[in-house]
């Protein structure tokens with residue numbers, strides 16, 4: 001279990017992480033979401049003891065990570081897939097990690113096979129694609145067979161087959177009872193990957209709940225209605241309590257009323273329908289509106 005309490009990190013005038021409190025539990029894949037610059041990497045680095053909190057505390061299974069002599073055997077992490085010595089082979093890189101963490105060298109071939117780099121194990125990492133480097137970073141995180149795993153943007157650079165593979169891997173790790181904490185700046189990546197979500201913006205906690213709770217709270221459903229004589233229907237819809245956004249003279253988005261009821265009303269008022277379609281807003285748009293105030297550098301804004 002990862003327990004974070006009132007965790008704060010300031011760099012001069014910048015508060016990268018601001019009074020964050022949450023817990024990441026075993027047996028689940030927890031997505032750590034926030035726009036660029038929200039403070040995800042800084043938080044992950046504090047969990048690993050690589051950055052020192054300005055205030056607050058973070059422990060893994062009750063102990064600050066820095067106080068753990070077993071290192072990689074307790075927490076495995078992929079922080080920056082590019083942060084490897086390009087002149088080394090994957091096998092040499094992982095063997096060095098294994099030696100310094102007293103992990104049996106036999107694990108190296110096991111994890112290389114697991115991430116699909118068995119054949120490329122002897123090649124220089126400098127010649128690897130971004131996706132291959134991500135796989136190598138994941139191999140490094142798995143090396144010590146740890147109960148707690150942290151991944152910073154692990155889907156970056158992976159092709160669709162790689163994304164599916166990573167999702168399956170995270171699921172299996174969680175099903176084995178491990179704690180899996182995965183950062184991303186895209187809800188679309190997390191909605192098929194995570195069971196729980198921790199959402200932050202400008203270093204502050206915005207949401208901490210299951211994916212199902214987040215969807216129920218944020219995904220709004222609406223109905224698209226297209227009709228040549230729409231105005232006849234709009235008054236009837238409003239009179240029955242629906243909210244109608246007239247997008248075009250013949251096209252409206254209706255909320256607060258099911259498509260069946262709208263169809264019945266149209267029939268009663270003899271309005272011909274050309275389109276009647278239920279829609280659910282994507283979780284991505286819910287995430288974007290939740291974090292809209294926390295975007296550090298919005299596109300198109302005058303600086």
Ligand SMILES: Nc1ncnc2c1ncn2[C@@H]1O[C@H](COP(=O)(O)OP(=O)(O)OP(=O)(O)O)[C@@H](O)[C@H]1O
Nearest residue numbers: 011014016034035036037038039040041042043185
């Ligand atoms: N060493 C540092 N010195 C000064 N400011 C820093 C430092 N590290 C991070 N920051 C600032 O802290 C804030 C949070 O950065 P962080 O990298 O943790 O965000 P993030 O959520 O991981 O973003 P991204 O998705 O872009 O990786 C940013 O405003 C960043 O500029």
